Amino acid sequence: MAGLLFAFMVLPVVALWVTLKVDDLLAGIADPRVVPALKLSLVTTFLSLAIIIILGTPLAWLLAQRDGRLTRLVETVVRLPVVMPPAVAGIALLLAFGREGIVGSWLGRIGWSIPFSTAAVVMAQIFVSAPFYLQAAASAFRAIDRDQLIVATTLGASPARVFFRVGLPLCASSLTAGAAMSWARALGEFGATLMFAGNLSGTTQTLTLAVYTTFQSDMRAAQAISLVLVSVAFTLLLVLIFRARGTTEGHP
Amino acid sequence: MLAVEVEATVGGMDLRVKLPAHPGATVIVGPNGAGKTTLLKCLLGVIPPRRGRIELCGEQLYCSEQRIDVPVGHRQLGYVPQHGALFPHMTVLGNVGFGVRGRKAARDDQAMALLSELGIAHLARRRGRSLSGGEAQRVALCRALAIAPRALLLDEPTAGLDADARPEIRRFLVDRLAKLAIPRVVVSHDLEDARALGGRVVVLESGRVTQVGTVADLQQRPATPFIERFAGTAQPMPRP
Numbered sequence: 001m002a003g004l005l006f007a008f009m010v011l012p013v014v015a016l017w018v019t020l021k022v023d024d025l026l027a028g029i030a031d032p033r034v035v036p037a038l039k040l041s042l043v044t045t046f047l048s049l050a051i052i053i054i055l056g057t058p059l060a061w062l063l064a065q066r067d068g069r070l071t072r073l074v075e076t077v078v079r080l081p082v083v084m085p086p087a088v089a090g091i092a093l094l095l096a097f098g099r100e101g102i103v104g105s106w107l108g109r110i111g112w113s114i115p116f117s118t119a120a121v122v123m124a125q126i127f128v129s130a131p132f133y134l135q136a137a138a139s140a141f142r143a144i145d146r147d148q149l150i151v152a153t154t155l156g157a158s159p160a161r162v163f164f165r166v167g168l169p170l171c172a173s174s175l176t177a178g179a180a181m182s183w184a185r186a187l188g189e190f191g192a193t194l195m196f197a198g199n200l201s202g203t204t205q206t207l208t209l210a211v212y213t214t215f216q217s218d219m220r221a222a223q224a225i226s227l228v229l230v231s232v233a234f235t236l237l238l239v240l241i242f243r244a245r246g247t248t249e250g251h252p
Numbered sequence: 253m254l255a256v257e258v259e260a261t262v263g264g265m266d267l268r269v270k271l272p273a274h275p276g277a278t279v280i281v282g283p284n285g286a287g288k289t290t291l292l293k294c295l296l297g298v299i300p301p302r303r304g305r306i307e308l309c310g311e312q313l314y315c316s317e318q319r320i321d322v323p324v325g326h327r328q329l330g331y332v333p334q335h336g337a338l339f340p341h342m343t344v345l346g347n348v349g350f351g352v353r354g355r356k357a358a359r360d361d362q363a364m365a366l367l368s369e370l371g372i373a374h375l376a377r378r379r380g381r382s383l384s385g386g387e388a389q390r391v392a393l394c395r396a397l398a399i400a401p402r403a404l405l406l407d408e409p410t411a412g413l414d415a416d417a418r419p420e421i422r423r424f425l426v427d428r429l430a431k432l433a434i435p436r437v438v439v440s441h442d443l444e445d446a447r448a449l450g451g452r453v454v455v456l457e458s459g460r461v462t463q464v465g466t467v468a469d470l471q472q473r474p475a476t477p478f479i480e481r482f483a484g485t486a487q488p489m490p491r492p
Binding site for chain 1: 293296298324325326327328329330331333334335337338339340341350351353392395396398399
């Protein structure tokens with residue numbers, strides 16, 4: 001009984017690897033859609049991750065310092081995308097930033113159009129994956145011993161110095177783990193991207209969308225692209241996990 | 253000289269404390285939840301009082317009437333929290349040098365000199381997280397002294413140490429604190445701390461001062477049943 005769920009979860013992963021012949025794999029990888037999609041996926045997910053870290057870390061720090069009603073409200077709002085179905089997220093993004101959207105119609109007047117562009121891919125990824133980072137960062141910051149921060153302040157450290165010299169290093173491994181989860185979610189993004197950014201090869205067709213597109217004509221090619229996708233994801237996750245383990249060495 | 257008169261409300265607890273100016277050591281004792289740590293945090297400037305006045309050596313750190321509230325980092329108070337709260341990712345040298353201004357080499361030199369003075373130079377390269385409770389307390393005191401504080405605030409310096417380390421740290425503190433010409437405020441659960449550190453003992457119960465005096469005063473004329481129990485036994489107060 002205990003192993004049933006484990007077996008159920010492992011089997012599809014195994015199937016993904018063992019059911020493909022090497023020739024099919026090579027043929028699949030040679031599909032003209034693969035390279036642009038891989039490039040686009042890497043560029044957009046790293047861009048969205050960078051934006052999430054740069055804007056999200058101060059936000060999480062702020063949320064962790066405070067404990068009021070507004071803080072809880074903000075925390076709930078930024079957690080919403082986790083429970084929002086990706087397709088709904090896509091609609092929501094269109095209503096906000098689409099040509100007829102609240103902000104989009106204004107942007108249209110100055111000649112900017114976001115939907116069906118690479119920017120839209122990045123925005124969709126940020127929207128759905130930021131909560132994973134924010135939550136990890138906020139709870140890590142909250143777990144810091146208040147006294148350490150107070151001492152740093154009594155020693156004359158500015159808020160920035162307290163953050164960079166004490167808060168950030170103490171939470172480095174949790175932040176890395178949060179970033180990894182967030183990045184993995186962005187890489188797997190499908191629904192919101194399809195609705196908001198479309199499926200244009202080279203501009204908005206990420207690896208997941210390439211899998212979907214190929215799947216409609218050629219199952220083997222779709223499987224080969226899937227393998228590329230999970231290989232990239234597993235490799236980067238492993239690197240992140242090992243680096244995180246390196247920095248936490250010696251923690252009690 | 254440290255003169256304090258503060259009113260503060262924190263988490264439903266109402267603190268009203270008036271302590272006349274006193275140049276030396278003040279040991280604050282009292283049951284859990286009496287407001288001892290809250291009082292320390294008011295002095296530090298971390299918790300804003302509702303009203304009152306805090307005066308250190310003729311300078312107002314806080315005064316509700318004159319709207320003076322010196323920021324935490326400018327009060328120049330040495331703070332040794334419970335269990336030391338060292339920065340675990342930094343070396344002992346890094347911890348002690350954290351509050352020192354100037355270039356890295358100069359900071360290290362000054363930190364090293366202070367560590368030697370306190371007889372713990374051998375810990376300099378250790379990480380904060382690798383120290384024992386007693387070692388952490390000494391380093392925390394050293395770190396607080398590094399900013400040349402105008403007053404020193406210690407929160408339960410002997411709490412959480414094992415029975416062997418406690419008298420040792422107490423001796424260390426008595427030894428070091430006696431050399432300082434600045435006001436010292438020590439929060440404690442332990443009558444032995446109060447006895448060893450000398451000076452005046454302030455008893456805080458439910459946010460109010462119930463008695464001020466020496467340990468002998470407390471023993472001979474206990475003002476409340478708590479003080480009678482507390483001063484009657486030389487044993488540390490049991491923690492609930």
